[in-house]
Amino acid sequence: MIPILDSKRQYAKIGAEVEKAVCEVLRSGSYILGPNCKALEQELADFIGCKYTVGLNSGTDALHLALRALDIGAGDEVITVAFTFVATTEAIGIVGAKPVFVDIDKDTFNLDASKLEAAITPKTKAIIPVHLYGQPCDMDKIMDIAKRHNLHVIEDCCQAIGAKFKGQMVGTFGDIGCYSFYPTKNLGGMGDGGLATTNSEKLRDRMIALRNHGGAIRYHHDEIGVNSRLDEIQAAILRVKLNYINEWNTQRRAHAARYNELLADCADVQTPKELADTYCVYHQYTVKIPNRDEVHKMLQERGIGAMLYYPIPLHLQKVHEYLGVGRGSLPVSEDNTDMVISLPMFPELTDEEQVTVATTLKECIALSKSKVGV
DSSP states (O other): OBOSOOHHHHHHHHHHHHHHHHHHHHHHTOOBSOHHHHHHHHHHHHHHTOSEEEEESOHHHHHHHHHHHTTOOTTOEEEEOSSSOTHHHHHHHHTTOEEEEOOBOTTTOSBOGGGTGGGOOTTEEEEOOBOGGGOOOOHHHHHHHHHHTTOEEEEEOTTOTTOEETTEETTSSSSEEEEEOOTTSTTOOSSOOEEEEESOHHHHHHHHHHHBTTOSBTTBOOSOOOBOOOBHHHHHHHHHHHTTHHHHHHHHHHHHHHHHHHHTTOTTOBOOOOOTTEEOOOSSEEEEOSSHHHHHHHHHHTTBOOBOSOSSOGGGSGGGGGGTOOTTSSHHHHHHHHHEEEEOOOTTOOHHHHHHHHHHHHHHHHHHHHHTTO
């Protein structure tokens, strides 16, 4: 079995450091908003290149509290994509706003900026571009449109820590950047965790209050907040892992280049395409293939842990039926959900395993085509 991700291999390398850090927290008696959380926030601000970060308990809460901090709520519209995880629109719904979908670019899987302006209405308050699979969006075009229309930008960087557009880290272009530390992420904890980035002291302070029951001072509550505090154990683990993130992202990029070589002779596989002047961190290595569902089944039967991210676009999910956005409205998103498949991708993946994955994929595609008489 070659899994989509193998966290045990990572733990074998850094487990001793992690255990030491966790035991120090346990002995300290400080478990919530302690010194590790404060240190991690500063270290991540330095790494990402922003003034401020706020540690939270999930990437979903980062998106939710970003919207709250920008006073986006009932009656407002937020433009985003349907080809993403539901947390992106879930956060919009939590604050009472309405998601407005724009189709994606057929090659990068990200928001198609050429279609963005047509979706803007008098009710539009913000844009949430998603840096999907670790691939940066075209932030020049998005920020230009946002500035001309006086719109906020919240970057969904939950799959893209360390990714860059024209040398600048994602999460530093818009008003707020949102990150997830879910265990499968490039920088993943051993439990839930999240982060918001900003260059605004006002927004930083608002999110700090919102994460702690709506008050900056203990037992003084200025508004309805939530309990969304990154705990000390996760912060300590993430501080250990942060020391390796550049190495791990470099290895992911090397694996992506290797896959590109191994699959270059197969016309049925469309490999990922990077925009010029971008640094993709390949949270997923996602290709487009024919007969996707049949091939996926074959790969699983042969021990290849390929995954489908994402098989149903959000505008066709039951949760968004009320929007009345039917099939055919986002053709590129819909086509991609029928064709994409993500191959095993993690820093410790071996060359031999990549050869096996690529060879098996090509064999399964050929077999699937013979079954349908292509």
